[in-house]
Amino acid sequence: MSTETENTVAPDNAGVVETANELRQTMGAVKLSFSWLGTQRKLSDVQTKQAADTFHAATDLVTASKRVIDTKNATYRTLTAIKSQASSYWRSMTLPYPQEGVRLIKQADVAAFEEKMREFKEQLAAAASNLQLEYESIKEAAREKLGDLFNPADYPPTLEGVFEIKWEYPPVEPPNYLMTFNPELYSQEQSRVQQRFETAVVMAENAFAEQLQEMIAHLIERLTDEPDGTKKTFRASAVENFKEFYENFRRMNVRSNAQLEGLIRQASDLVSGVEVKDLRTNSTLRQSLTQQMATVQTALDGLITNAPRRRVLPMSE
Numbered sequence: 001m002s003t004e005t006e007n008t009v010a011p012d013n014a015g016v017v018e019t020a021n022e023l024r025q026t027m028g029a030v031k032l033s034f035s036w037l038g039t040q041r042k043l044s045d046v047q048t049k050q051a052a053d054t055f056h057a058a059t060d061l062v063t064a065s066k067r068v069i070d071t072k073n074a075t076y077r078t079l080t081a082i083k084s085q086a087s088s089y090w091r092s093m094t095l096p097y098p099q100e101g102v103r104l105i106k107q108a109d110v111a112a113f114e115e116k117m118r119e120f121k122e123q124l125a126a127a128a129s130n131l132q133l134e135y136e137s138i139k140e141a142a143r144e145k146l147g148d149l150f151n152p153a154d155y156p157p158t159l160e161g162v163f164e165i166k167w168e169y170p171p172v173e174p175p176n177y178l179m180t181f182n183p184e185l186y187s188q189e190q191s192r193v194q195q196r197f198e199t200a201v202v203m204a205e206n207a208f209a210e211q212l213q214e215m216i217a218h219l220i221e222r223l224t225d226e227p228d229g230t231k232k233t234f235r236a237s238a239v240e241n242f243k244e245f246y247e248n249f250r251r252m253n254v255r256s257n258a259q260l261e262g263l264i265r266q267a268s269d270l271v272s273g274v275e276v277k278d279l280r281t282n283s284t285l286r287q288s289l290t291q292q293m294a295t296v297q298t299a300l301d302g303l304i305t306n307a308p309r310r311r312v313l314p315m316s317e
Helices: 013-026 045-054 074-092 107-149 177-181 183-223 237-252 258-271 276-281 283-305
Strands: 003-005 027-035 040-042 065-067 094-096 102-106 164-168 310-312
Touching: 013 027, 013 183, 027 074, 027 107, 074 094, 074 107, 074 164, 094 183, 102 107, 107 164, 177 183, 183 237, 183 258, 183 283, 237 258, 258 283, 276 283
Parallel strands: none
Antiparallel strands: 027 102, 027 164, 040 065, 094 102
16 A cells, blocks of 8 residues: 655656666665664563552553663663664665665665675674673673563573674566566566656655755754854854765766755855854854855745655555
8 A cells, every 4th residue: 555745845757757767777776784682671461560550550551661781881882883873874875765674776886885884794793792791791780780670581692693784785676587477567567666766766855855954954053143142052064064965965866856956056055165163253154144044945845845745655565
């Protein structure tokens, strides 16, 4: 069953089809997944009943869980940081695709992606080895903190193979053998794939539009003084992010919506050549940039709000 998205960027159907065809020629799919140690466990029925009885509550309306690993542990936090970095990198190098866990990657980027993901894999393995060295002390600390709720069965004997990062390149085009085996089915699958790539184009446009919205809102918020006139902390990234965003937009080459492309270029031009130190000290410059960015923001809001609904294919079929 298909779903509908609200607040999508209005697509130029001809542009969407053309861009989708180009994506099919230049991109493949990549899926990222992780194996991880769960840090929470549900309490047993007996323990949940005890918790409910404490508050004179009905057991069937109470759920309870316990944390079996201290997630503030520095080594564990290193693991989660690597996981977050890998996931962020995967997203930065890819475009959305209407299939769960799958995104589109430029074929020309696969080699660099492979190299970087291997680095993350090695980092994760090293961090997991370090956590293994602390594993017994972590369990002992949990035993002390959890008291009667501690259960040795909640912990695997070893952390070997528990923390893993995996990636693969699933096919998105129909298999060639269908052309000979069943030409009609092959044609149907070709149409299905085309629809998915057209949906991917619109999803990418929406993602770029939403990211630009967030960046502009953050920049305006940072440039707006406090009610008492105090200037807010202003980091260089608030400006530098626009350059990175524009370069990524151009690199991905999703240009089926001329209005969106124009707004992205306009926002990039507004901060091009602007010195961060000047924004920190020059109130006139701060006000001018705020007003100009607000104009872009209004146009972007109108572009998104006034867009018609567009049906999106199910995540999987």
